[in-house]
Amino acid sequence: MNLTALWALVRKDLKLFLGDRRALILSLAAPIVIGAFFGFLFSGDGKKDTAKIPIALVDLDGSVLSRAVGAKLAEDKLLLVRPESEVQAREAVRKGRATAAVVLPKGFGDSAANAFFSSLGKPEVTVFYDPSHGMEMGLLRGLLTQAAMEVVSREMFTGDTGRTVVKRTLSGLDTSGVSSAEKAPLQDLLRSVDRWNAQQSAAPEKQRSGGLSLPYTLKEEPITAGSGIAYNGYAHSFGGMGVQFILFMGIDAGVALLVLRRSGTWQRLRAAPLGRRGILLARALSAAILATGILLVIFAAARLLFGVRILGSFAGFLGITVAFALMTATFGLLIAALGRTPEAARGLAIFGTLIMVMLGGAWIPSFVFPAWLQRATLLVPTRWAVDGLDAMTWRGLGFSAAVGPMAVLLGFAALFGILALWRFPFEDA
Amino acid sequence: MxxxxxxxxxxxxxxxxxxxxxxxxxxxxxxxxxxxxxxxxxxxxxxxxxxxxxxxxxxxxxxxxxxxxxxxxxxxxxxxxxxxxxxxxxxxxxxxxxxxxxxxxxxxxxxxxxxxxxxxxxxxxxxxxxxxxxxxxxxxxxxxxxxxxxxxxxxxxxxxxxxxxxxxxxxxxxxxxxxxxxxxxxxxxxxxxxxxxxxxxxxxxxxxxxxxxxxxxxxxRRLPLRNVLRLELENPPPGAWAEELAALPGIVSVRLEAAVLSVGLAELGPGSAAALGWLTTRGIAIAHAHTERADLETVFLALTGRTLRDA
CATH class of the missing domain: 3.40.50.300 (P-loop containing nucleotide triphosphate hydrolases)
Incomplete structure (x- = not known):
């Protein structure tokens, strides 16, 4: 192959790209700005105020227990609890002002206390919820359970209501419908609780037990590149946006070849003894060089502006960058080859890019996808690029973690390149 | 080569x-x-x-x-x-x-x-x-x-x-x-x-x-004509002018484009005289006249019946 000709074509593409202010802005400024925006939204470093989940609380009971459950929910840092009437609460959820509404029914306090030991006559707590907030609903369910258990158990073991309920339950056991086999042990338990309550009442306030509580304390520790190294969400957002805009650039390079094909310049290129492989290879190389440069500049900006660091293997980071650059360059050629005209290729490019970017996890992390889709996205090269860049940046993994993504990306590059060479419409338009 | x-x-x-x-x-x-x-x-x-x-x-x-x-x-x-x-x-x-x-x-x-x-x-x-x-x-x-x-x-x-x-x-x-x-x-x-x-x-x-x-x-040399007489007419020729004009001695072809009449001549002298005489006797005024040597355009016209730019 004529390397002089090949390099001349590569140099020409680089000159044209770097001389095109619009292309530079689109390829560099846009991913930096959007990456910064997404990073700000999802950085998750714990330094910012997290948006609370708005909850409407309808207390139809007004008992000590129901008020205590409401207060417990309101204490939680994840919830923003607003007391409402039932009608207002339903309306707030319907209009999206509240994610859910918890309705504590009339008689909640008594029923919950009675049901604590016997599981009979449980009160029915209703939750109205916005179906578009499924994940928040799960969280609310857990927090409500925790609040109810703590409040009711504390009341049952130390409170006035608890003493009254225990005595009343003991006296009514014969007519309660509890089976004779369960009756004796339950009597023993309630008598013990009654004695316990008597002791607690006699003890100073500070020495009283607080009822049931979670059987553990929770220590939350983010696993990052190392102890003391905080997670920097900008690393993922800059990687994702870099991947997205480099894909745009790669496709643009492929479409530009189709535009060139309609001009006399294409005839002149083809008249030279360079060959079709040479023309495509030169375009792929120039696009890959540009893609590598753009990604490096994007991460340099992330480093300077937001302190994003390559906490893993720098060689691995470079390897993934170059492999992704080659993949995106050949993907652009493949889109051009399949589109065959600039107009058709642009339509195909929008579809292809959206699929690659969405399924690759550049916008939202792939772990939120259903399990089958997570498995399917392993066939999407951008998923490997995004995961690989994450591994080399904030996860701080070594070179061995880069080998898999690099191999997959290079495999895709080879596949796309072969298909492009096979399908590209070389003959004059 | x-x-x-x-x-x-x-x-x-x-x-x-x-x-x-x-x-x-x-x-x-x-x-x-x-x-x-x-x-x-x-x-x-x-x-x-x-x-x-x-x-x-x-x-x-x-x-x-x-x-x-x-x-x-x-x-x-x-x-x-x-x-x-x-x-x-x-x-x-x-x-x-x-x-x-x-x-x-x-x-x-x-x-x-x-x-x-x-x-x-x-x-x-x-x-x-x-x-x-x-x-x-x-x-x-x-x-x-x-x-x-x-x-x-x-x-x-x-x-x-x-x-x-x-x-x-x-x-x-x-x-x-x-x-x-x-x-x-x-x-x-x-x-x-x-x-x-x-x-x-x-x-x-x-x-x-x-x-x-x-x-x-x-x-x-292949052409049956040597020259073309181009005449800019002030009024159009009447009726079946083309057939009559083409039948005159020394005239090979006739063609009217806008107000310009192109007459292909086998021989410059007799042909141009015959064409000018025919037009004059029918009261057709001539604003301008010139002759051209037959060229490749004429060759193409003779070979295909069309002009190159019109084809």
Missing amino acids: LELHNIRKSYGTQQAVKGISFAIRAGETLGLLGPNGAGKTTTVSMIAGLIAPDSGEVKLDGRSLGGDTDPLKARIGLVPQDLALFEDLSARDNLSLFGALYGLQGAALNGATAEALSFTGLTDRAKDKVKTFSGGMKRRLNLAAALLHDPDLIILDEPTVGVDPQSRNAIFEGLEALKARGKTLLYTTHYMEEAERLCDRIVIVDHGEVIADDTVAGLT
Whole structure:
């Protein structure tokens, strides 16, 4: 192959790209700005105020227990609890002002206390919820359970209501419908609780037990590149946006070849003894060089502006960058080859890019996808690029973690390149 | 030097080239003439190796091109009909690129670039981007780009389309200089005066076929007419004028376009006298009259019944 000709074509593409202010802005400024925006939204470093989940609380009971459950929910840092009437609460959820509404029914306090030991006559707590907030609903369910258990158990073991309920339950056991086999042990338990309550009442306030509580304390520790190294969400957002805009650039390079094909310049290129492989290879190389440069500049900006660091293997980071650059360059050629005209290729490019970017996890992390889709996205090269860049940046993994993504990306590059060479419409338009 | 043997090319059901054959000797300038859509550009593309003929052979010095990386392609310089330049690069960068495509580098590339710029009178604009050039300058640079690797056969596909007379003249002076250097030129055009000025031999194609292959003198000798009398009329001739006029002695053809009557004459004296007499006796006033020697346009008209630009 004529390397002089090949390099001349590569140099020409680089000159044209770097001389095109619009292309530079689109390829560099846009991913930096959007990456910064997404990073700000999802950085998750714990330094910012997290948006609370708005909850409407309808207390139809007004008992000590129901008020205590409401207060417990309101204490939680994840919830923003607003007391409402039932009608207002339903309306707030319907209009999206509240994610859910918890309705504590009339008689909640008594029923919950009675049901604590016997599981009979449980009160029915209703939750109205916005179906578009499924994940928040799960969280609310857990927090409500925790609040109810703590409040009711504390009341049952130390409170006035608890003493009254225990005595009343003991006296009514014969007519309660509890089976004779369960009756004796339950009597023993309630008598013990009654004695316990008597002791607690006699003890100073500070020495009283607080009822049931979670059987553990929770220590939350983010696993990052190392102890003391905080997670920097900008690393993922800059990687994702870099991947997205480099894909745009790669496709643009492929479409530009189709535009060139309609001009006399294409005839002149083809008249030279360079060959079709040479023309495509030169375009792929120039696009890959540009893609590598753009990604490096994007991460340099992330480093300077937001302190994003390559906490893993720098060689691995470079390897993934170059492999992704080659993949995106050949993907652009493949889109051009399949589109065959600039107009058709642009339509195909929008579809292809959206699929690659969405399924690759550049916008939202792939772990939120259903399990089958997570498995399917392993066939999407951008998923490997995004995961690989994450591994080399904030996860701080070594070179061995880069080998898999690099191999997959290079495999895709080879596949796309072969298909492009096979399908590209070389003959004059 | 170049031989075409019965080459054919179809696009779907459309036969663009239907068995064209001709040859060009080394140092010869051959004009490939024909109206738009006659098959000229398809023929040129097959010669340059851009498209493969469906059948037939193109041979350069007795050898067929063996694929798109055949070094034989370096003996051909192509000046495409459309401008083949990168507008956002300078003239020098464009020429350096096209020189490098043929393997030129270093001092050889710089020398060839400087010579091509000088040859086309663009040395002082070498550093300027092509998008700042006039149409004529772009055409000259388009020609320069085909000369860098010093090809033996230069194919010029309508190289003067859309240029002003001054630039056209500059291009022609360049082509005449190349001809003087012994280069072989294949020149496609539908401008007859260009072919008459430059070409040693003319091949006329129409509807994908060769309809004439001769020198300019040889082609005009075939004509039944020698001169054309052009008369600008002030009022139109009456009734079946065409048949009556054509039947007069010494008149070969008649044609009325707008108010200009073109009368083909076998002999200048008797024919023009007969035509002028016929018009005068019918009271048709003549605003202006002149005669022209029969040219390639006339040849094409005689061969096809159509003018080149109308075809």
